[in-house]
Amino acid sequence: MSPYYGAGKIVGSLYSTIDEIMKFYSRKLIKPGDLNANNTLFGGQLLKWIDEEAGIYAMSKLGRGKVVTKYISEIDFVSSGRQGDIIEIGLEFSKIGRTSITFRCEVRNIVTKQTIIRIEKIVFVNLDEKERPAPHGKTREDIIRDARVF
Numbered sequence: 001m002s003p004y005y006g007a008g009k010i011v012g013s014l015y016s017t018i019d020e021i022m023k024f025y026s027r028k029l030i031k032p033g034d035l036n037a038n039n040t041l042f043g044g045q046l047l048k049w050i051d052e053e054a055g056i057y058a059m060s061k062l063g064r065g066k067v068v069t070k071y072i073s074e075i076d077f078v079s080s081g082r083q084g085d086i087i088e089i090g091l092e093f094s095k096i097g098r099t100s101i102t103f104r105c106e107v108r109n110i111v112t113k114q115t116i117i118r119i120e121k122i123v124f125v126n127l128d129e130k131e132r133p134a135p136h137g138k139t140r141e142d143i144i145r146d147a148r149v150f
Contacts, residue, residue, distance in 0.1 A: 022106060024090040026053050030081050041081030046117060047072075050105055053089045058101050058124035061093065061143055062136045066127045070100060073121035079114050086110045093147065096140050099133040100125045 028034075028049055036042040051069055058067045081087055088110045095102040105119040128134035 022090045022092040022104070024088040024108075025057070027086055027088045027110060030083055030085045030087065032083060035083055038080075039083065041085075041087075041116070043075075043077065043117075046081070046107065047075070050089060050107065050117075050119065050122075054091055054103055054105060054122050055124065057091045057103065061101055061146070062126055062138055064126055064136060066131075067101075067124040068127060069122070070125045071121065071123040073119060076118040076120075077116070078118060079109075079116050081109065081116050087116060093143050094121070096138060096143055098135050101136070101138070101143070 026049075030041050034041055034045045051072075055067060055069065059065055086109070087107055090106045090108070092104045092106075093101070094104050100123050102121055102123045105117075105122055106115055107117045108115050125133050126136040
């Protein structure tokens with residue numbers, strides 16, 4: 001078995017229980033239209049951004065263009081974002097099912113690295129042409145191996 005590298009060190013093998021390391025893919029500038037009545041980032045806007053980013057991530061991991069959000073676990077709002085802040089959305093693969101894929105999410109301030117929100121579980125389901133759950137054919141090893149390539 002080949003070693004799996006995370007954060008610059010060997011953390012296990014390709015088949016270990018250690019998941020892919022959190023990767024931050026997209027950034028957003030918080031603008032006036034993104035604020036709530038308290039002049040902080042509106043939670044609904046942030047969840048919209050997360051759902052969109054996680055959907056794109058699910059499609060790229062599965063190599064398929066049709067997925068839907070099935071489940072989002074408890075949402076932990078840790079701190080507030082403010083106008084002018086730049087935030088980054090991080091996603092980490094955690095589990096693969098026959099028709100589904102699951103991620104963890106963290107959003108943080110890009111400058112201070114302060115966490116704004118954590119979501120332990122976001123589940124997406126692969127759909128067929130009739131919009132029914134369909135097997136995607138991917139395994140945990142496929143997902144981890146593909147992550148190591150990029």
